[in-house]
Amino acid sequence: MSSVALAGNVASAAALRARSEDRTAWLLAAPAIVLLLLFVLLPVAAVIFLGFTDFELGYGKFRFVGFENYAHLLNDRTFRRSLWNTSVYTAIVAPVSIVLGLGVALLIEGEGRARGFFRTVYFLPVASLIVAMATVWQYIFHPTIGPLNALLSLAGIPGPNWLGASNTVLYSLSIIGIWQSVGFNMVLFLAGLTAIPRELYAAAHVDGAKSALDRFFLVTWPMLGPTTLFVVTISITNAVKVFETVKMLTDGGPNKASEVLLFTIYQEGFVYLRVGYASAMTVVFLAILVVLMLVQYRVLDRRVHYT
Amino acid sequence: MNSIPAGRIIRFALLSLGALMILAPYIFMISTAGKTQSDIFTSSLALIPQHFYFAENFAKAFAKVPMATLLWNGVIVCGLIFFFQVVVAIPCAYAMAKLKFRAARLMMVLVMLGLLVPIHATALPLYFAFDRMSLLNSYTSLVAPFTISVFAIFMFLQFFRAMPDDLLHAARLDGMSELGIVARVIVPNAWPAVTAFAIFSVVAHWNDLYWPLIVVSKQAYATPPLGLMYFRAAEAGDDYGALMAAALIITLPLVAAFLLAQKRFVEGITMTGLKG
Numbered sequence: 001m002s003s004v005a006l007a008g009n010v011a012s013a014a015a016l017r018a019r020s021e022d023r024t025a026w027l028l029a030a031p032a033i034v035l036l037l038l039f040v041l042l043p044v045a046a047v048i049f050l051g052f053t054d055f056e057l058g059y060g061k062f063r064f065v066g067f068e069n070y071a072h073l074l075n076d077r078t079f080r081r082s083l084w085n086t087s088v089y090t091a092i093v094a095p096v097s098i099v100l101g102l103g104v105a106l107l108i109e110g111e112g113r114a115r116g117f118f119r120t121v122y123f124l125p126v127a128s129l130i131v132a133m134a135t136v137w138q139y140i141f142h143p144t145i146g147p148l149n150a151l152l153s154l155a156g157i158p159g160p161n162w163l164g165a166s167n168t169v170l171y172s173l174s175i176i177g178i179w180q181s182v183g184f185n186m187v188l189f190l191a192g193l194t195a196i197p198r199e200l201y202a203a204a205h206v207d208g209a210k211s212a213l214d215r216f217f218l219v220t221w222p223m224l225g226p227t228t229l230f231v232v233t234i235s236i237t238n239a240v241k242v243f244e245t246v247k248m249l250t251d252g253g254p255n256k257a258s259e260v261l262l263f264t265i266y267q268e269g270f271v272y273l274r275v276g277y278a279s280a281m282t283v284v285f286l287a288i289l290v291v292l293m294l295v296q297y298r299v300l301d302r303r304v305h306y307t
Numbered sequence: 308m309n310s311i312p313a314g315r316i317i318r319f320a321l322l323s324l325g326a327l328m329i330l331a332p333y334i335f336m337i338s339t340a341g342k343t344q345s346d347i348f349t350s351s352l353a354l355i356p357q358h359f360y361f362a363e364n365f366a367k368a369f370a371k372v373p374m375a376t377l378l379w380n381g382v383i384v385c386g387l388i389f390f391f392q393v394v395v396a397i398p399c400a401y402a403m404a405k406l407k408f409r410a411a412r413l414m415m416v417l418v419m420l421g422l423l424v425p426i427h428a429t430a431l432p433l434y435f436a437f438d439r440m441s442l443l444n445s446y447t448s449l450v451a452p453f454t455i456s457v458f459a460i461f462m463f464l465q466f467f468r469a470m471p472d473d474l475l476h477a478a479r480l481d482g483m484s485e486l487g488i489v490a491r492v493i494v495p496n497a498w499p500a501v502t503a504f505a506i507f508s509v510v511a512h513w514n515d516l517y518w519p520l521i522v523v524s525k526q527a528y529a530t531p532p533l534g535l536m537y538f539r540a541a542e543a544g545d546d547y548g549a550l551m552a553a554a555l556i557i558t559l560p561l562v563a564a565f566l567l568a569q570k571r572f573v574e575g576i577t578m579t580g581l582k583g
Contacts, residue, residue: 018407024485025408032399033414035455040421043429050431057435100325107322114319120569121326124333127565127572130514131532132554135539136332139339139547147335150352179329187573241425244516248536262427262517269431270521279431286428293423 044286050279057273069280079281081256082264088170089260090239093177098235100178101185102228106220108186109193119190122183130180134248137176138163163249166257173258176245181238185231192227196220226300233296240288261285336558340364340551347547364552371541372553373526377534378560381513384449384530389508391454393501400463401489405475418464421457426518434521448522449530453512459504466500467493499574506575513561531557 051069055062073079108118125133140148141162149159162172200219209218243262246252252259252267265285269278334354339347341356341364368374403411429452437448474496478488494501516532523529529537535557539550565572 021407022409025402025406026410028398028402028406028485028489029408029410029414031395032455032460033417035395036417036421036457039433039452039455040424040429040457041417043432044424046432047428057438104322104325107318110318111322114322118322118326119573120566121329123573124329124562124565127510127561129531129535129554129558129561131516131535132558133332133336135535135550135554136336139551140332140335142547145348145547147352154352179332182325183329241427243427244514244532247516247520248539265427266517266520270434275431275435282428282431286424289423289425289428 047279047282047286050276051283053276053279055276055279057275062276065276069277072277073280073284078256078259079264082259082261085170085257085259086240086242086261089174089177089242090236092171092174093181093239093242094232094235096174097178097181097185098228098231100182101231102189102224104182104186105189105193106216109190119187122186124183125180126184126187130244131248133180134176134245137172137179137245138249141172164254166253166255169250169254169258173242173245173250177239177242181235185235188227188231188234189224192224193220196223229296229299233292236292237289240285240292261288336551336555339547340555342548344546344548360548361552364548365556367546367549368538368553368556371549372534372538374534374553374556376527377529377531377557380528380534381531381560383446385509385512387446387450388453388512389505391450392456392459392508393504395454396456396459396463397494397497398486398489400460400467401493403460404464404467405470405472406485418457418460421455422461426452426515430518430521437522443522444525444528445522446528449519449528452518456508459508462504463497463500466497470496502571503575506572510561 052064052066053062054065054068104118104122108115108122111118140146143149143159143161143164146159146162148162152159160168163169196219200223201215204215204218207218209215241262242260243266246258246260246263247266250258252263261281262285265278265281268274268281338354338356341359341361343356343358343360343363346353346357346360399414402408403414408414433452434443437443437451442448470493474492475488478492483491513530514532515530516536519530519533520536523533526534526537535553538553
């Protein structure tokens with residue numbers, strides 16, 4: 001009898017402890033939950049809500065317009081231009097900086113004494129203020145006094161007006177974007193490379209993978225799968241979020257040739273103060289990020305055997 | 308046997324060529340910061356200035372840009388953001404990782420959702436709210452939206468899960484409160500994760516232009532990127548000597564920190580990057 005009572009006591013004591021632990025957990029997490037609601041969830045809800053209104057800052061009243069903002073977006077030439085430019089920029093910067101990042105990582109991995117030096121140099125842009133470096137690039141790209149065109153003219157090539165002409169501005173911005181992100185991708189790939197067990201290379205050698213290229217395709221590339229997937233997603237996301245260089249160097253110009261998504265949202269929302277319309281654009285931007293994440297999860301699911 | 312040194316030479320040459328392209332902007336920044344206006348217009352390829360004009364350009368940059376204020380604002384804003392992020396995220400991550408927390412799963416969903424939402428997506432309503440509360444042009448508006456970092460929660464969560472439970476049991480037997488455990492057992496043991504996150508956080512917020520551009524319109528609260536933008540606009544972007552000098556001063560603190568604590572930097576970015 002007494003043992004049953006004791007067991008009951010122990011059980012209720014355990015339940016009591018669990019409840020008190022749950023309460024402590026709530027208290028510890030409370031500041032995070034409140035701030036998360038205040039600065040992430042509520043604002044996102046507000047953006048989705050505002051996207052269905054014609055709210056403008058400075059006017060007190062607004063009304064519901066349903067999907068009018070979205071219908072308008074479809075025919076908005078600036079917005080379409082902006083989506084297109086962002087896609088082109090991403091299609092250049094992401095692949096090139098991934099391939100170069102991987103290449104540099106592979107080269108550095110095999111390097112002996114100079115390894116530390118090269119790693120530092122390639123990583124330098126990540127630690128530099130991009131706004132400051134953007135002004136340096138503006139000087140380098142300057143059509144008349146810039147060193148790049150001076151160099152080209154030595155070779156007898158007439159240099160273009162890099163940031164000032166609508167047919168080159170996006171490529172010039174892409175060069176800056178690549179310069180900025182190669183080192184970041186390199187560091188991630190280096191971490192992935194060092195995680196590959198050495199024995200695999202020895203095994204591959206025994207299996208007849210004699211050349212470096214064979215070993216790369218047999219061991220390195222498949223083993224790097226998860227790292228590569230991560231680098232691809234983060235590179236695309238970062239490229240889609242390009243803003244600093246555009247705001248600093250071109251203001252979307254000339255003639256909207258470098259108008260990108262975040263810059264257009266910024267202009268609509270904070271310069272023209274058309275909050276409702278800018279909110280609809282923001283929802284499109286968020287949707288793009290969601291799709292990118294879903295794609296990453298799908299690929300990760302299929303590739304899970306590598307991890 | 309001859310092919311091995313040849314391969315090594317090619318590898319070294321390729322790496323050097325790439326390194327030169329990475330370094331070119333820095334070289335031109337330093338060289339141009341020491342040139343006179345006429346030097347800049349006549350000889351853009353000469354790396355050594357004909358007349359050393361460093362002092363004059365730096366003086367001009369310091370006279371026209373309140374450098375000390377900018378750097379101070381940058382330090383204050385990044386420092387406060389990092390402080391709040393850690394103070395908010397660590398207890399939350401601890402509760403999710405180590406306590407019987409019934410809402411842990413729900414929290415995990417919120418954190419994963421939060422990871423998707425950058426400041427660019429929440430900026431409009433936040434700006435509106437700060438404007439209503441007359442909090443534009445203040446440290447509060449610069450710092451507040453970033454006090455919650457779901458990324459920090461996510462990262463510390465991974466780190467805490469790997470921590471042995473015995474450590475916590477021992478502390479509980481010693482009669483420590485849960486808050487005491489967080490402060491005296493968890494935080495000291497989480498130091499590598501905290502430094503890694505510090506580097507990630509400071510690099511991100513020192514560089515950010517979007518949010519300061521939205522909530523700040525006065526020099527007094529400008530962060531380094533914003534201050535440099537004002538300076539460039541005021542100088543019409545033509546006085547490249549002074550502009551490069553200003554760019555150099557503003558880039559230097561973080562680059563110096565990176566060169567001094569290189570290993571930590573690379574570790575920090577790798578750790579935060581790979582777990583992101």
